[in-house]
Amino acid sequence: MDLARWRSGSVSPVLAQSEPPDVPVGAEPESFEDLYRRLLPRVYAYVASLLRDRTGAEDVTALAFERAYRRRTSYRPSRGTAEAWLFGIARNAALDELRRRGRRATLDADPEELAPAAEERLELSLRRATVRSALRDLGTRERELLALKFGGGLSNAEVSRVLGISESNAGTLLHRVVEKLRKACNEQG
Amino acid sequence: MSKAEDRSDSSAERDDALAAVEAALERESVTEVEPDARQRQELALVLRDLSPAPTARFTAELDERVAAGFPRRAGRPAAPDARLRALVPTLLRHVSPPVLAGAGALLVAVAVGLPLAVSDRGPVSVAPDGAGAPPSTAAPRSSLPEAVAPASGEDSSGTRAEFKSGSAPPTAPGESRRRVARSASLTLAAPDERLDAVADGVTRTVERRGGFVLDSSLSLGEDASTAGGSFDLRVPARRLRATIGDLAALGSVRARSQDGDDVTARFVSVEDRLLAARAERRGLLRRLERGGSPDRIRAVREQLELVLAEVRSLRSQLRRLRERTTYAKLSVTLRSDEDAGAAPGSTGAALEDSLASLRMAFNLGVRALGVLIPLSVLALVGALVIGAVRRRRRESVLA
Numbered sequence: 001m002d003l004a005r006w007r008s009g010s011v012s013p014v015l016a017q018s019e020p021p022d023v024p025v026g027a028e029p030e031s032f033e034d035l036y037r038r039l040l041p042r043v044y045a046y047v048a049s050l051l052r053d054r055t056g057a058e059d060v061t062a063l064a065f066e067r068a069y070r071r072r073t074s075y076r077p078s079r080g081t082a083e084a085w086l087f088g089i090a091r092n093a094a095l096d097e098l099r100r101r102g103r104r105a106t107l108d109a110d111p112e113e114l115a116p117a118a119e120e121r122l123e124l125s126l127r128r129a130t131v132r133s134a135l136r137d138l139g140t141r142e143r144e145l146l147a148l149k150f151g152g153g154l155s156n157a158e159v160s161r162v163l164g165i166s167e168s169n170a171g172t173l174l175h176r177v178v179e180k181l182r183k184a185c186n187e188q189g
Numbered sequence: 190m191s192k193a194e195d196r197s198d199s200s201a202e203r204d205d206a207l208a209a210v211e212a213a214l215e216r217e218s219v220t221e222v223e224p225d226a227r228q229r230q231e232l233a234l235v236l237r238d239l240s241p242a243p244t245a246r247f248t249a250e251l252d253e254r255v256a257a258g259f260p261r262r263a264g265r266p267a268a269p270d271a272r273l274r275a276l277v278p279t280l281l282r283h284v285s286p287p288v289l290a291g292a293g294a295l296l297v298a299v300a301v302g303l304p305l306a307v308s309d310r311g312p313v314s315v316a317p318d319g320a321g322a323p324p325s326t327a328a329p330r331s332s333l334p335e336a337v338a339p340a341s342g343e344d345s346s347g348t349r350a351e352f353k354s355g356s357a358p359p360t361a362p363g364e365s366r367r368r369v370a371r372s373a374s375l376t377l378a379a380p381d382e383r384l385d386a387v388a389d390g391v392t393r394t395v396e397r398r399g400g401f402v403l404d405s406s407l408s409l410g411e412d413a414s415t416a417g418g419s420f421d422l423r424v425p426a427r428r429l430r431a432t433i434g435d436l437a438a439l440g441s442v443r444a445r446s447q448d449g450d451d452v453t454a455r456f457v458s459v460e461d462r463l464l465a466a467r468a469e470r471r472g473l474l475r476r477l478e479r480g481g482s483p484d485r486i487r488a489v490r491e492q493l494e495l496v497l498a499e500v501r502s503l504r505s506q507l508r509r510l511r512e513r514t515t516y517a518k519l520s521v522t523l524r525s526d527e528d529a530g531a532a533p534g535s536t537g538a539a540l541e542d543s544l545a546s547l548r549m550a551f552n553l554g555v556r557a558l559g560v561l562i563p564l565s566v567l568a569l570v571g572a573l574v575i576g577a578v579r580r581r582r583r584e585s586v587l588a
Contacts, residue, residue, distance in 0.1 A: 062251050065259075140587045140588075186228075
């Protein structure tokens with residue numbers, strides 16, 4: 001199957017506008033496959049942070065990309081970047097999954113922790129442990145905000161698009177959460 | 190320090206903090222020297238490093254599915270709503286938005302305009318053929334169309350068909366219980382050479398609408414000041430509006446008026462009196478059957494004749510009232526006027542027709558907009574509400 005372009009067949013002007021900001025004007029539009037490769041780790045990181053379950057995160061991530069693929073013609077660059085669009089789809093899929101499970105996305109359970117690499121320096125390990133511990137005290141919305149920003153690697157404008165709030169509001173919320181986390185780390189450290 | 194200054198300071202502080210975070214993420218290292226900013230940058234890098242990564246197995250599986258274009262799994266056909274959702278972007282892709290909007294507006298216009306057109310029946314264009322036949326002067330009552338013939342106490346054969354006591358008198362189709370005698374007048378102007386044709390058109394229009402000409406006169410001649418005519422017409426009351434519309438299309442309308450006289454009370458009163466008179470007549474007939482002395486019989490007969498005369502009179506009044514309400518009185522005055530309009534078939538008439546069509550299309554468009562705009566607003570509000578509710582429901586798991 002030809003996945004060379006988001007819209008199979010010809011390259012539409014809309015697609016030309018859908019390039020990520022760092023793609024120069026006039027360059028080849030990004031294909032869906034390229035977009036997938038670029039965003040898979042980030043979408044997964046965000047979904048996994050939200051679901052706190054590796055298997056569920058894989059299912060939801062795959063579902064999000066499948067939905068995005070099937071709805072790729074509905075993407076309008078004027079409404080935001082491809083990242084914001086895709087993360088919006090992933091968010092809806094993740095929230096639906098949480099609702100389907102009938103459970104609340106609380107922080108009761110620890111986030112899945114990756115074993116630190118053997119060569120990791122002690123200081124870094126300690127810092128990570130402190131942050132993980134401080135993350136437990138955050139609310140789900142605050143955690144989601146951090147997941148979008150640091151797991152998803154979205155800009156504040158994209159975060160605001162995904163959450164349906166203003167960019168200024170997104171910046172303020174993000175600043176508050178970072179400060180809250182920083183203070184919590186300081187208290188624990 | 191004022192609140193505004195406070196806000197400005199905190200806003201600047203926030204912007205600086207966020208800028209430090211962005212710088213750390215971009216350069217993947219701590220760049221600040223100020224302790225708090227440095228801490229924020231370290232935190233940002235740790236948070237990014239803590240993000241879970243997909244396994245190689247999952248990535249490989251998903252790579253395959255993406256490369257294959259997410260084939261549907263066997264036995265899992267696309268859901269109907271998914272197919273429907275897929276149809277919308279396809280439509281949007283192949284049909285331009287203005288065309289879609291136009292098609293939508295057209296649909297609404299048809300939906301709105303058609304019932305209006307059907308209810309009005311619109312101005313029916315009657316092209317007078319100018320045969321020169323003088324308009325009929327008066328139509329005999331027997332020529333009334335059956336469907337709208339006034340109901341009366343007597344049927345067509347002349348035998349009496351009395352209303353049964355207590356039952357409602359028959360009414361003409363479309364009549365409501367309220368009885369209104371309608372009348373209207375219309376002054377038409379037409380060029381001298383078309384007067385004859387227009388007069389013929391008046392007669393034919395009225396007959397086609399189920400009415401008749403009670404009286405008419407037409408004067409044609411060299412002197413334009415005396416040329417003209419008048420028509421005393423009767424048309425079924427429920428078709429009065431449509432008939433006026435048809436007649437207005439025959440020439441140039443100079444004046445138009447309409448009037449109504451509510452005769453419900455009079456009608457009901459006559460009806461009641463008729464019922465009472467009939468009851469009295471039945472009583473007298475029974476007394477007559479019982480017999481008695483010749484003087485008594487004579488007295489009953491005299492009384493019966495009086496009652497019968499009253500019944501006849503009341504029945505006649507009732508018939509007249511019914512005719513007045515069933516048929517509307519329409520007076521048409523025809524005037525000679527050289528500026529009234531072009532002859533049918535001429536370029537001027539064609540222009541007039543095209544202008545009328547444009548006017549009608551415009552009116553239709555305005556009516557359609559009158560429906561379309563509130564519907565659009567409602568749809569927009571509905572979509573916003575539904576979207577907000579869905580979002581709230583979805584996000585309830587984050588609470």
